[in-house]
Amino acid sequence: MTSTTHDDTPVTIAGEGLEARTREMGGGMSVLWVRAAKGTDLGPALKGLPDDLCQCPHWGFLTKGRIKLRTAEGEETYEAGQLYYWPPGHAPEALEDSEFAEFCPTKELEEVIAHVKAQMT
Template sequence: MTAATRENTPVALEGNGVEVRMQEAGGDMTVAFIHLPEGTDMAPAFKGLKDDLCQCPHWGYLLKGRIRMRTPSGEEIYEAGQAYYWSPGHAPEALEDSDLVEYSPTAEFTEVIDHVKAQG
């Protein structure tokens, strides 16, 4: 794969306004187009994972919105226009409607998405 768009990337997870579209990008990495509506708190969906946090690293860019990222060492606010790296051990909360593009290791990201789907 050399390029992906939101429109041609399959939906892997959706519900309550959350949408995650994922496609393998090569080199054991996956690209994801993510929409989190304002007020979305992913922490409850991560219960049962190690430390009840997402354990997948993500490299990405926040296209729109604001995200509060909570980690064991504290929290940080990310805003539209910022590129980021989120190491394993985090839980995001959308402070505004947010759209992100992320690259993540396929195996770890799939494990997290499968866990979130199993939560209900």
């Protein structure tokens, strides 16, 4: 059995209103902890991916704030206290200071993290 806390999980992205921490949990899955300041829009950092959208699926829980999720089909808003599934093909934007925890396939998550980090430099 594997467990982790926010503070025990290594930071993989920091800057521009965004902090992401990731840890592989086994079974091909990783945990992703995210803190995003109000106004943080990942859309620009996702440019260059297919359809300019995140291609990693996410199963998560929004613990604080509100997130607007843009997809090819439109937009949806998520609020603190909601569990969610975001399929591949999305771009999140923090409408308020937000925090969330997610489980994601490790391979796809690592590809998106590497792309976002490259866009931020």
